[in-house]
Amino acid sequence: MVNFTENDRREGSDWINRLISIFSVLAWSSFILALIWFHYASPELIPGYAVYKGIEDEFRDEWLKRWTDRLTIQLIICSITSFIAVVINLKRSRRKEDHFHSSLLMLVMISIAAILYLVWVIYPQF
Template sequence: MRQNRKERRKGPDGLQKLFVIISLLAWTMFIGSLVVYHYARPEIAYSAFQTTDGQGYRDHWIEDLRQVFVFLLWGCCGITLAGIFVNWSRSRRKTDYFKMNMGLLAVIVIAILLFYYLKLFRG
């Protein structure tokens, strides 16, 4: 049975709007970490014309960029988990919803960090 209650919410408050902006920042950091990963990782010989003795392509990580890559991932993970926690702590009604993009980003970043620390990246 549906009750006639007056809706007193006026929309998202300032903190929720701030975390929308922070969510965009987290996604931007994630995309930036992918770009840094591309330049930091060893190059792959894609054709038969490249020699396998290391001439013509780099076969090692660039350490400075590797550290930036991990730093960006940890920053993205922290921002994402903080956003999930704030969303969870401020949701009080059944009609409040979970922001799926933050959960998806958290799963992706945690998986990449696990791959990194379990040394599943080659190089």
């Protein structure tokens, strides 16, 4: 059996690996920002004490349109940047030892699922 690691002529990370890393950081940063937008867009949870005291009307029980629009745009940005990183990674990795960024693939699936949920469940409420 031939040891391919000693025949590896790559000396370090090239610009494509750095590009994958940049897109990965952008995608995860975008997802974290989308989580912040989700916090502001979603309805407030009504605690049991508020129901007991009869003050549940003071809590917001609907989604805010402005923050939901921002959330949708941020999720679209997240899915596009992570999809670009996955495609670049697939084109780049040719050897068995090359690392596949499975977290980016999960990020694509999660962001697309969240977009579909917003479009089919939340936006018809407006």
